[in-house]
Structures are given as C-alpha cells and as structure tokens.
Amino acid sequence: MRGSIIIAALAATALAVPTDTASAQRKGTQAMELDPTGRGAISGVGLESRDIDMLADQVVRELMSRPDIVGGTTPPRIVVDSEKFYNDSSQRIDRDMLTGALRASFSRAAAGRIRFVSRESMDIVMRERELKRTGVADTGTRGMTQGVSGVDYQMIGKMSSLDSRDLKSGMVQRRTQIVFELVDLETGDLPWTSQPYVILRAAGEGVLYR
Amino acid sequence: MKIALALCAAAVLLSGLVPEAPVAARENRPLKCRIGAARRAQAPVGAALVANVPRAMTPVSLDAVQMNDRVWKKVIVEGLFARRTPTDTLEVMARLVNCTKAPLAVSVRSSFLDAGQAPTEPTSVWRIVHIAPLSMATYQERSMATTNVAHYLIELRSDQ
Secondary structure (H helix, E strand, C coil): HHHHHHHHHHHHHHHHHHHHHHHHHHHCCCCCCCCCCCCCCCCCCCHHHHHHHHHHHHHHHHHCCCCHHCCCCCCCCEEECCCCCCEECCCCHHHHHHHHHHHHHHHHHCCCEEEEECCHHHHHHHHHHHHHHHHCCCCCCCCCCCCCCCEEEEEEEEEEEEEEEECCCCEEEEEEEEEEEECCCCCCCEEECCCEEEEEECCCCCCCCC | CCHHHHHHHHHHCCCCCCCCCCCCHHHCCCCCHHHHHHHHCCCCCEEEECCCCCCCCCCCCCCEEEECCCCCCEEEEEEEEEEECCCCEEEEEEEEEECCCCCCEEEEEEEECCCCCCCCCCCCCCEEEEECCCCEEEEEEECCCCCHHHHEEEEEECCC
C-alpha cells in the first residue's frame, strides 16, 4: 500500500514538471500589453513610443491656447501632413506616424475650432470633381463648390539629433530635438513655433530602431 | 531666573505662537524642507473625487496635486496656479521643490473636469519634469476644452 502511494506521488511529480516548464516558457515568450505612453519593455536613446504621444499632446495643447489661431469666429484651415516634416536626425522613423498622431490629437481637440484640409488626397478629390462635372456622377448630397478649400496654414517641422559616444565605455548619448511651426500660406509668416521638444538620453547598450 | 525664561521660551515654541520671521529675512540661506509639516497638513476643503463605496478610497482633492508614495517624501508643492488663457482654455502650473540632495525626475500629468467632475478631455500624457537638488522646477499644462473646464487634478509620480 505504502509503495503504491510513493509510486503514485513520483508519477504525479514527473507529470507536473514538464507542465511547469512549459508554463514558464510560455510566460517568457508571450506578448505583453504595455502602455503606449509608458517607457515600454525596450528603451534606448532615441525617440520612443511615449515621445510621440507626448509631442502630439504638447503641440496640441499649446496651439489650442493661441487666440490668433483658434480665437477667431471663422475657423482657420490647416494642413497637417508629413510633406514638410524633415527628419535630419540619426534615427530612422516613419514621419507619417508622427504627423498622423499629431493630426489625430489636433482634430479631436479642435472640436470645430479648426478645419483640416488634405493636400495628400488631391488626386481622389480631383477625380471625383471631374466625375461630378462631366455628369458621370451626380452632385452628391453636399453640393459642389467652385474650387477646393484654400489653406491658411501648413504645419511644418524638423527632427534633428546630436550624438556622442564615450570611446572607453561605449556609452552612447543622444539629444533629439523636434520643432513644429505654422506657415501662413498667403504671407509666408510664421505665426507660431512650438516649444522645442527635446530629449537627452544615454545608454550603455544600444537599441536598434527600425 | 534663566530656567524660568527658558521654560517660557519653550512654552511659546510649543504653542506655535512664535512669530514667523519676515520672508525677506530668509533669503541667502540654503533651502530646507519640512516634509513632516507638509504631510501633516489638513486636506484642502473643496471638491474631491470619492469612491462609489464610502471610505473605499482616500478622497482625492481636486484643484490640487496628488502624489504617489515614492514622491511625497521628496517633493513639496510651493505654488499652484490656474488661469484662463485668451482662448478660454485652462492653464495650470505647479512650482515643485526637490527636497533631496539628488537630481529628481518626476512624471506629472493633468486631468481636466467639468463642474460635475466628468472628464472634459483625455488626461494629458505623463510629462517628465527634471528638478535639480534642493531646487525648484515649474510644471505647466493647458486644457484642450474651454469654458466647461471647472476643476483640474495634477498627478505626480516617480519610479526612482
């Protein structure tokens, strides 16, 4: 009787070990849910996920307090795209992700105080206008206009960086700076320049951004 | 006689009746914090966020700074300001003091609420504020919404 109990216990242990190992392995490889505005599981010296949200939030809150931009009775028309956003930094980044996040935050915050115009989609706009005017398509439900919307301001920006490396320790330091500006498309004036978004980070081990 | 004077002085000190020295007399001195006094201070009277079950959560005062347990022994709020911008958004500012002798990086964010304590917009992102040892730094944030913002809450945390 005693012997059978010991054998049963040993068998149970033998069965339990692979299960635990598999569980541990699964825990180690499973994807994690992370806060996109937090530090994340991998962080380096460059622009990170949280910086994109911080930057968009900072720019939008700053602009929404400008009476010369959003204080008028007629909402100004603004283009926010990556056409004039230059990345001169040493980091590779999808510029559309930055300007897309900015436009999304901006559009939600504006709540009618700003009108956003697309110049990226001019080809499909012109195609539809042509179809309507040749009678292939009807006028739609919103009516027709003489021309497409003229733009008052365009958002432009530049991302640049300053890199340094300690040859002895291999430690890397990078200053990344992003500045946005609004260009008056009639006069060429710059009525607003954002507070520079600056990060300075140093790390001993590199992270590959791609 | 000396003992009587000393006792009198001690009694006056304990009663808290010592007249505060003029602020101007304190310049040119190193910064010192009395964290204990800040921690013992009464919660401000006014609007607060409370749990739906009574006493299930510490009430969180609105129009104030809420700190996590890693920060509240290191940082003091010297000044808190709120004002309307020309476009009627609300601008809040907090002047923070690093009471430690080491540089401190704290994360700060703001929530903006209407009169019924409902959020008027998404909470701002965590912003890193660097405060030099025994020095001050100012955190500043603006709302996106305008006149319907009635309250704000600044959250301060540190992972250090």
